[in-house]
Amino acid sequence: MRTTVGIIGAGPAGLLLGRLLDDAGVDNVVLESRDRAYVEQRQRAGILEHGTAEALRAAGAGERMDREGLPHDGIELRFDRRRHRVDLPALTGGRNVTVYAQTEVCKDLIALRLDGGGPLLFAAEALAVEGAETAAPRVRYRHRGRESALECDYVAGCDGFRGVAREAVPEAVSRVFGRTFPFAWLGILADVPPSHGELVYARHDRGFALLSMRSPTVTRAYLQVPDGTHAAEWSDEEIWDELDRRLETDDPSWTLHRGPVTAKSVTPLRSYVHEPMRHGRLFLAGDAAHIVPPTGAKGLNLAVGDVVTLARALTLRHEKGDASLIDAYSRTCLRRVWQAERFSCALTALLHRAPDATPFDDRVQLAGLDRIAGARSAETDLAEGYTGFPLD
Numbered sequence: 001m002r003t004t005v006g007i008i009g010a011g012p013a014g015l016l017l018g019r020l021l022d023d024a025g026v027d028n029v030v031l032e033s034r035d036r037a038y039v040e041q042r043q044r045a046g047i048l049e050h051g052t053a054e055a056l057r058a059a060g061a062g063e064r065m066d067r068e069g070l071p072h073d074g075i076e077l078r079f080d081r082r083r084h085r086v087d088l089p090a091l092t093g094g095r096n097v098t099v100y101a102q103t104e105v106c107k108d109l110i111a112l113r114l115d116g117g118g119p120l121l122f123a124a125e126a127l128a129v130e131g132a133e134t135a136a137p138r139v140r141y142r143h144r145g146r147e148s149a150l151e152c153d154y155v156a157g158c159d160g161f162r163g164v165a166r167e168a169v170p171e172a173v174s175r176v177f178g179r180t181f182p183f184a185w186l187g188i189l190a191d192v193p194p195s196h197g198e199l200v201y202a203r204h205d206r207g208f209a210l211l212s213m214r215s216p217t218v219t220r221a222y223l224q225v226p227d228g229t230h231a232a233e234w235s236d237e238e239i240w241d242e243l244d245r246r247l248e249t250d251d252p253s254w255t256l257h258r259g260p261v262t263a264k265s266v267t268p269l270r271s272y273v274h275e276p277m278r279h280g281r282l283f284l285a286g287d288a289a290h291i292v293p294p295t296g297a298k299g300l301n302l303a304v305g306d307v308v309t310l311a312r313a314l315t316l317r318h319e320k321g322d323a324s325l326i327d328a329y330s331r332t333c334l335r336r337v338w339q340a341e342r343f344s345c346a347l348t349a350l351l352h353r354a355p356d357a358t359p360f361d362d363r364v365q366l367a368g369l370d371r372i373a374g375a376r377s378a379e380t381d382l383a384e385g386y387t388g389f390p391l392d
């Protein structure tokens with residue numbers, strides 16, 4: 001098989017890139033190792049930045065998001081039994097975020113693709129990218145037990161953190177930056193209306209807690225747990241009890257609504273950046289190039305930013321023969337990526353309790369939160385980071 005852009009991975013990055021290239025008339029093929037049901041049900045992100053929602057609308061994938069997504073104009077910080085609301089539009093000149101699950105973004109993009117878009121092969125596992133430095137790179141892949149090659153002009157590695165595309169960048173040119181955090185998140189989905197209309201980020205001496213949602217009837221919540229925790233170690237009742245403790249407040253009107261837990265999983269927290277994000281005719285995008293701890297809700301949004309940038313670059317090359325945006329791709333993306341890495345690390349440090357935290361560290365965290373609650377400059381910095389760093 002031959003195409004202009006071979007895309008590995010049908011997560012949000014690969015699917016949106018395919019859609020943008022279809023729109024621009026640039027021939028492309030998407031290879032996805034898993035089946036459709038798996039891709040559509042993998043529980044992950046829930047928050048779309050302002051610019052991400054706009055990018056999905058511009059790609060013609062915003063209709064259901066605008067109908068069913070929940071626009072959020074604020075988040076709550078809870079610390080020291082206090083509640084503080086951050087008013088996002090008031091601090092950012094009108095920007096907000098949208099609660100719309102990654103599963104739904106993927107479903108919408110898959111439906112668009114299958115309704116007249118380019119080829120999307122499920123159960124097609126990329127084995128290796130070859131010839132990235134040449135004018136004719138190829139992706140070797142296995143589909144229905146048979147090995148084949150996808151001959152391309154360009155390859156987009158949108159295959160997530162555990163994909164194969166990154167391996168095609170020689171060690172001599174790769175620079176890798178990263179850290180792991182000494183804790184993880186235990187996440188649940190529960191069939192119960194959210195206890196609050198906006199997300200609640202809680203700092204507590206027992207550890208971080210986050211109250212989120214997927215819809216007006218489904219709660220999503222997370223607890224900081226020690227690294228290496230297995231989800232089965234926590235009973236549903238223990239999870240609700242712990243959420244109740246960590247969300248404690250002097251506000252008598254607050255109550256946590258409990259309900260049946262329908263899913264439970266543990267996610268490690270990690271920061272990772274691979275530089276450069278381009279090698280020859282291979283481009284890395286999304287989690288294939290970088291990971292952030294989920295605290296800042298940035299991962300999916302970074303993936304969208306990368307592929308919007310990449311689609312523009314490939315379209316300019318295709319239409320005008322101009323490679324300037326291709327040459328700028330890695331630099332352009334990394335600037336925004338590092339802002340998101342910084343923001344996600346800072347928010348993680350502000351809200352989580354490290355296993356070796358001292359009473360001094362606790363006081364510094366509380367002072368940081370008190371500063372956000374009391375100084376507009378600090379609160380604005382949080383709101384700007386949360387609603388998203390602009391694309392260049």
Ligand code: RFL
Pocket residue numbers: 008009010011012013014031032033034039043044045046047048102124125126127158159160161162163164187267285286287288294296297298299300301302303
């Ligand atoms: P994905 O979604 O991992 O998709 C990669 C796709 O590539 C496929 N693949 C291959 N296909 C063919 N051949 C191979 N060899 C392949 N190897 C892999 C995979 O099957 C998959 O379909 O990467 P992408 O597209 O870059 O998207 C990134 C996002 O998924 C990720 O950053 C976010 O989910 C992170 N994240 C959050 N991001 C946000 O912006 N807001 C949030 O609120 C948010 N919350 C979260 C999160 C991630 C979490 N977990 C589980 C890591 C909450 C959690 C708990």
Ligand code: PHB
Pocket residue numbers: 044045046047199210212213220294295296297
């Ligand atoms: C989620 O709903 O999954 C979610 C929300 C906010 C975050 C992280 C995850 O910061």
